[in-house]
Amino acid sequence: MSDLLKRHRAVMPNWVALYYDEPLEIVSGKGCRVQDAQGNSYLDFFAGILTNMLGYDVPEVQEAVNRQLRSGVVHTSTLYLIRSQVELAEKIAALSGIDNPKVFFTNSGTEANETALLLATHARGSDQVLAMRNSYHGRSYAATAVTGNRSWKNSSLSPLNVHYLHGTDRDRFPGMSDEEYARFCVEDLTSVLDSATAGGVACLIIEPVQGVGGFTAVPDGLIGEFKKTLDEHGILLISDEVQTGWGRTGETFWGIQAHGVTPDAMTFAKGLGNGFAIGGVVARGELLDALPANGISTFGGNPLSTAAAHATLDYLLSHDLQAQAHRLGTKMITELRRAAEGLPVVGAVRGKGLMFAVDLVDPATGEPSPAIAGRVMEETRARGLLIGKGGLHGNTLRMAPPLTLSEAEAEEGLAALVQALEAVARERRADQG
Secondary structure, X not given: OOHHHHHHHHHOOOOOOOOOOOOOOEEEEEEOEEEEOOOOEEEEOXXXXXXXXXXXXXXXXXXXXXXXXXXXXXXXXXXXXXXXXXXXXXXXHHHHOOOOEEEEEEOOHHHHHHHHHHHHHHHHOOOEEEEEOOOOOOOOHHHHHOOOOHHHOOOOOOOOEEEEEOOOOHHHOOOOOHHHHHHHHHHXXXXXXHHOOOOOOOEEEEOOEOOOOOOOEOOOOHHHHHHXXXXXXXXXXXXXXXXXXXXXXXXXXXXXXXXXXXXOEEEEOHHHHOOXXXXXXXXXXXXXXXXXXXXXXXXXXXXXXXXXXXXXXXXXXXXXXXXXHHHHHHHHHHHHHHHHOOOOOEEEEEEOOOOEEEEEEXXXXXOEOHHHHHHHHHHHHHOOEEOEEEXXXXXXXXXXXXXXXXXXXXXXXXXXXXXXXXXXHHHHHHHHO
């Protein structure tokens, strides 16, 4: 055990998880690659949990941050005008597609979701919220309350009255066609509203593609069908775009656009700052303006984070990284599915753009296997590739490289992943043989 790992375990909570049997310390990075304290180089296919959207050591972002640092002003608070904050808000508002939008900046996705829930519950005068099974929206009190993944719920206590919907559990209903499943989900929403609520529900909060849930997505168009019912009842729609925003899914700029609807509010964070802490809510102006009490965000949208975010967003748009995510993601998912056909440890491959996942199963039983997922992670690391893990059962490998990934790097990463899967599949055959 390394000295740093001993010190980590002595002072950090036990629930702060670390990857790998021998956790690594990342000390430098450039492009889509990082280096650990032992000098080992890795191709990064998880990007700080989808946060280093442009990768590492990006000159445009670095210069924007250095320019702000040279001014001597890192922080002023929202009690003063912040030019970069206003300019960034203008750009996000224009990209949102929401009518008459306004933007409020926070420090994280958790805080952004808390803000969106506050807006909706105040607007509707109700503590009743709809959320999705297997969802994750953050680690705070209300965000945990609308999280539908038991592995991430620390308490049954809640400031909200939450009801969970079907929509991301397609694999539980193998006898249904896609059309039947979609119809079932809409009927489930209607049933919940008719039987389990007291009327006046505040909102539905939904990830177009679930992050911690293992990149499981609601079928395209289903949120549009949901919204028809929501509109009949005056229920607001919040799209949690913390992981799906900024073109990561390739086909659309915001994940919810795959469903042909415009939400009342969207939350964002992670990739926007390319590693600098920033999140926020973009919502209809009347929703954001309606809160009756005073409010500020001491650090949210500070000059340093907004300078980084502005440079990140400009780079993303000027280099059309959404199109790159679509092209490379489609190619990798297709090739990964082809390779997985002969691997009984793979239960499913899914994804959109540069946001794709592999479920690992016990080849003898077909049951989810977190142990096999852990072995594959060790094998990918040994081959110089860093990936993530998640899913309801902890058996899902998650891949979400920087959107600046090159075609050569995509091929390299895919080859390492497939080789790791093949190695673990051979291990299992040997164990069973």
